Amino acid sequence: MPDTHFYRYDDYDRTLVAERVEQFRDQVRRRLSGELTEEQFKPLRLTNGLYLQLHAYMLRIAIPYGTLSSRQLRKLADIARKYDRGYGHFTTRQNLQLNWIKLEEAPDALAALAEVDMHAMQTSGNVIRNVTADHYAGAAIDEIEDPRIWCEIVRQWSTLHPEFSFLPRKFKIAVTGSPNDRAAVRVHDIGLRLWRNEAGEVGFEVIVGGGLGRTPMIGKTLREFLPKDELLAYLEATLRVYNRYGRRDNIYKARIKILVHEIGAEKMREEVEAEYAEMKGGALRLPAETIEAIAGQFAPPALPHRPAVVGAVEALKLEDRDFALWLKSNVSPHRLAGYRIVTASLKPAGAPPGDASSVQMEGVADIADAYSQGEIRVSHEQNLVLPHVAVEDLPVVWRALGRLGFAEANVGKITDIIACPGLDYCALANARSIPVAQSISNHFASLARQHDIGDLKIKISGCINACGHHHVGHIGILGVDKNGVELYQISLGGDVDFGKTALGTILGPAVAADKVVEAVDALVGTYLDQRGEGERFVDTYRRIGAQPFKDRVYAAV
Amino acid sequence: MPLFREAGIVEDPWQKLDDAAPVPADGLVLVSFTRWREARAALLARRGPVGVALANTDPVEMLASDVSRLDLIVLHFPKFSDGRAYSQARLVRGRMGYGSELRATGNVLQDQLPFMLRCGFDSFESDQMGFGEALKRARTLFSVVYQPAEDGRATASLLRLRRRTVHYTSST
Numbered sequence: 001m002p003d004t005h006f007y008r009y010d011d012y013d014r015t016l017v018a019e020r021v022e023q024f025r026d027q028v029r030r031r032l033s034g035e036l037t038e039e040q041f042k043p044l045r046l047t048n049g050l051y052l053q054l055h056a057y058m059l060r061i062a063i064p065y066g067t068l069s070s071r072q073l074r075k076l077a078d079i080a081r082k083y084d085r086g087y088g089h090f091t092t093r094q095n096l097q098l099n100w101i102k103l104e105e106a107p108d109a110l111a112a113l114a115e116v117d118m119h120a121m122q123t124s125g126n127v128i129r130n131v132t133a134d135h136y137a138g139a140a141i142d143e144i145e146d147p148r149i150w151c152e153i154v155r156q157w158s159t160l161h162p163e164f165s166f167l168p169r170k171f172k173i174a175v176t177g178s179p180n181d182r183a184a185v186r187v188h189d190i191g192l193r194l195w196r197n198e199a200g201e202v203g204f205e206v207i208v209g210g211g212l213g214r215t216p217m218i219g220k221t222l223r224e225f226l227p228k229d230e231l232l233a234y235l236e237a238t239l240r241v242y243n244r245y246g247r248r249d250n251i252y253k254a255r256i257k258i259l260v261h262e263i264g265a266e267k268m269r270e271e272v273e274a275e276y277a278e279m280k281g282g283a284l285r286l287p288a289e290t291i292e293a294i295a296g297q298f299a300p301p302a303l304p305h306r307p308a309v310v311g312a313v314e315a316l317k318l319e320d321r322d323f324a325l326w327l328k329s330n331v332s333p334h335r336l337a338g339y340r341i342v343t344a345s346l347k348p349a350g351a352p353p354g355d356a357s358s359v360q361m362e363g364v365a366d367i368a369d370a371y372s373q374g375e376i377r378v379s380h381e382q383n384l385v386l387p388h389v390a391v392e393d394l395p396v397v398w399r400a401l402g403r404l405g406f407a408e409a410n411v412g413k414i415t416d417i418i419a420c421p422g423l424d425y426c427a428l429a430n431a432r433s434i435p436v437a438q439s440i441s442n443h444f445a446s447l448a449r450q451h452d453i454g455d456l457k458i459k460i461s462g463c464i465n466a467c468g469h470h471h472v473g474h475i476g477i478l479g480v481d482k483n484g485v486e487l488y489q490i491s492l493g494g495d496v497d498f499g500k501t502a503l504g505t506i507l508g509p510a511v512a513a514d515k516v517v518e519a520v521d522a523l524v525g526t527y528l529d530q531r532g533e534g535e536r537f538v539d540t541y542r543r544i545g546a547q548p549f550k551d552r553v554y555a556a557v
Numbered sequence: 558m559p560l561f562r563e564a565g566i567v568e569d570p571w572q573k574l575d576d577a578a579p580v581p582a583d584g585l586v587l588v589s590f591t592r593w594r595e596a597r598a599a600l601l602a603r604r605g606p607v608g609v610a611l612a613n614t615d616p617v618e619m620l621a622s623d624v625s626r627l628d629l630i631v632l633h634f635p636k637f638s639d640g641r642a643y644s645q646a647r648l649v650r651g652r653m654g655y656g657s658e659l660r661a662t663g664n665v666l667q668d669q670l671p672f673m674l675r676c677g678f679d680s681f682e683s684d685q686m687g688f689g690e691a692l693k694r695a696r697t698l699f700s701v702v703y704q705p706a707e708d709g710r711a712t713a714s715l716l717r718l719r720r721r722t723v724h725y726t727s728s729t
Binding site: 043 | 645698700702713714717
């Protein structure tokens with residue numbers, strides 16, 4: 001099995017995770033014996049990733065910065081088989097959810113996770129959540145620096161943080177190391193963007209107070225340029241200001257975005273900078289040796305030279321239209337000319353977005369071992385990524401993924417839908433998301449048609465908590481409940497691309513569940529009629545506005 | 558409400574004073590932050606020790622110049638899920654260098670103890686069953702910490718650095 005090229009636990013990390021499992025085992029024991037009330041137990045189980053859902057407990061497993069080794073993915077498959085029903089759901093926060101966990105078995109599931117240096121800590125609750133990153137990190141052609149180095153530094157700092165374990169609300173941090181933001185840093189509680197200044201130094205732009213949910217907001221830049229070694233001091237300063245002054249009187253107004261909005265970005269900056277001034281250069285400053293030691297673990301694999309142009313690949317491209325489409329949509333440039341980044345689509349036609357069975361997970365692990373340095377990424381778009389595939393190996397990888405049902409050439413297309421679990425699983429949901437995604441997926445199943453429609457992001461949430469990121473979908477679909485009937489509100493024009501981040505605008509009255517496909521079809525029809533040369537759906541929308549789309553949708557439904 | 562220190566359950570020698578009650582000349586008195594701000598000079602002029610109890614919204618920074626004169630600071634958890642007093646505790650202990658008793662009151666439960674100890678609390682009011690036993694174990698529940706805090710424990714990151722230095726010295 002290939003060595004991993006990302007952070008490896010040492011005895012400190014392993015000890016902490018093991019002790020955490022034992023602590024939780026004791027807490028579960030006290031809950032089952034009635035020593036702890038459900039109210040007292042709730043935050044304890046939540047910070048160990050355990051939710052109580054509609055039908056059962058759900059375990060949300062952290063996949064820090066979305067990076068997995070093949071060994072870890074096999075273990076996840078194994079855990080899903082042993083403690084669940086043999087499948088899992090990859091989420092928009094690069095985590096894996098198992099939906100049918102028994103409380104009394106949860107500590108054993110966590111112990112099994114710990115065997116492969118993984119945990120479910122802080123995947124829920126009012127704490128700093130699992131930190132997310134660009135899923136192309138370490139392989140992307142446009143990368144300034146691998147953001148996962150910083151995610152790992154933040155992961156350690158935030159794990160069981162004594163001051164920030166009872167925050168007003170959850171807290172999400174994302175890091176990108178590329179100018180093309182694939183981590184949606186402007187819609188996180190804190191977004192960190194690595195960039196190089198005029199002096200040639202790399203530092204962070206610190207963006208605070210973004211988020212989706214019921215009050216979507218684009219984050220404000222508190223700091224244009226933060227020296228990297230002061231990252232933890234600045235984060236601690238920001239979190240302290242939030243912990244002290246964030247609202248706690250109303251759960252819907254408790255996120256940091258509301259604090260920033262209410263006191264204003266200027267005042268927020270003043271408060272954070274004052275706190276930071278006290279901490280700067282102190283115990284939280286990262287010694288160069290520490291940064292280097294962690295960065296060293298993310299050193300890219302020594303990839304052998306492979307040809308950039310391969311006759312057999314070119315030939316297959318001409319012979320097989322599906323392969324040609326797959327190359328266009330599911331294969332991205334790699335920093336080395338002889339390699340590509342391959343996205344395994346977890347959105348085959350008609351399937352629930354982001355689901356993978358244990359057998360499929362094991363299959364992807366095998367492909368990663370043979371053709372991608374044993375490494376897999378989870379994208380926030382709920383797909384799996386093979387980061388280091390040689391051009392020469394593309395045909396065999398395509399066929400192998402095809403056998404798993406993961407070679408649908410639809411990445412970035414209309415059926416590459418993001419959807420939350422919705423009312424099929426979630427206790428918060430007002431409406432179902434997965435069946436809506438499935439019916440859109442079936443309707444637009446033709447790959448030729450999808451490629452003609454081009455890049456179009458549909459994002460579906462089953463309630464205003466917006467786990468499906470509907471605010472930033474080119475087409476956003478939000479499930480609402482009107483007197484016991486599930487209706488779907490459609491919005492247009494959302495975007496998470498850096499510099500273009502925008503929240504969608506509601507098109508008009510919500511439509512019935514069985515009219516969603518017709519509405520989407522009308523939107524697409526409007527675009528196809530009106531699009532200019534090279535325009536994507538969202539570009540046409542920006543140019544011509546909502547009215548033509550609106551007219552056609554409401555004539556159709 | 559029983560009062561615990563790590564050594565075990567203790568008697569509370571402090572007299573909690575209502576804001577309107579007259580200040581006794583002797584003895585240990587605990588006053589509210591409001592009272593402290595109003596009667597600071599008079600309270601300091603007394604012979605007996607004085608303590609201050611804060612709400613978790615009180616600006617703890619205002620005690621900065623007085624911490625060496627205080628023998629007790631009480632921070633409050635109206636609900637266990639309201640974590641504002643953790644920040645107050647770290648400011649008092651870390652930034653202001655307060656060295657005397659730092660007490661947690663309110664909804665204080667055993668599962669908060671590892672965090673509270675790390676933030677510098679050293680006494681706890683709690684009526685939870687099994688609290689005393691849990692307190693004895695709380696400091697060693699986690700033998701690894703990742704953050705510098707107020708308990709002076711060396712972080713994993715620091716221990717790694719030291720280990721590397723040792724390796725380096727021994728191998729050269």
